[in-house]
Amino acid sequence: MSSGLQVRGLYPTRTSTPAEPHSKIEAIERFPCFGGSCAVLVTGSGPAGTAREAAAKARQSLLVWHGQFSRFEHDSELSRLNRDPRETVAVGPVMSRFVEAALSAAAMTGGLVDPTLIGELDGVGYGHHFDSQPVPLPRALALAPRRAPGGPSQAPRWQQVAVDRGAGTVTRPPGVCLDSGGIVKGLFGDLLAGTLAGHESFAVDAAGDVRFGGAGARLRPIQVASPFDETVLHVFELVHGAVATSGIGRRSWLDAGGRPAHHLLDPATGRPAFTGVVQVTALADTGVEAEALSKAALLSGAARAASVLTKGGLVVYDDARFDVIDPPAASEWRS
């Protein structure tokens, strides 16, 4: 679990006047988690208490879940599940939700988003926390092999995994391991949204996966950062839903053979995918769906990526050009 500086605070979104209602004040928690920066923003009292209490509770939940689902923590529930020699293993309710979500994402994307590639990730050098200096994206792209779309595994292990949420068990051949990946970040946003939706407005930013909404139906500006220089490429303004961004800009390294590597693998080859797309931001109704769409679009390659983003998004290509796919009509995005 991350244990660095944790910044907490309560900041007004505008100058407060005596006539201004308390519901206009947005409580903000910012803290390191999931190997990146996370934030929870809440306006107005609701099921989780005051805005400040709600933001603090959500922050605590994210930190606890991170410890529970990190494959880099030896004693996390995920690590214990992955090394359990039994075929059927009892798991907690959030773990069963995660496995269900991961299998759903794999099925929805035809196996492109495969949660069982841990051995392959270890093989390309991602068996521990990424804490080294990343290879600059232009250099990684210059060294990368010929661009090609990804594809599903010919022997998909995820189809051997089953979950019984009622019984609280996961069944799989021992040795088939699950990677929490980005799907779990989308799921956490969805879980927190169940409570925070009763507040005036909220946003949960789980290191790039953003879930937002609220009873006040306020617009939330969502800025998409460039993978090349972190400048803002575009701003989506939406009332509720989810946004997820997947890309190879932040965590690229050279493997033992001097080849550029990153954590988004092509299931067909088990190797880092270089598809002509370096980053995809997907809009969707839920965090799990947004995460699945963003990864599937990136793996689909430059020619097909935009068509995968049926609810809108943004695609950044190798040469830094980008396409914006606007979301559907406003009425479809209202609560």
Place this chain on the structure above:
Amino acid sequence: MIRRRVVGIATATFLATSGGIFVQLVTGNDPALVSAAAKSTAVASTSSSASTSSGASTSSGATNSGPTTAVTTSAS
């Protein structure tokens, strides 16, 4: 007498100015916030659908009843 008149005029001017500013803020017409909103709207007009772009732009899905803090999404 002159001194009283000067004090009276100064006080009246101060109250009139302060009152105007107070009313403007209470009604939600903070000039600084109006400038920010107008800027955002102007940027929104440059948005295009499914097009290749090279500059920052804005997409809007609906209208809101108040400002919220922007959140940035990037690959982690």
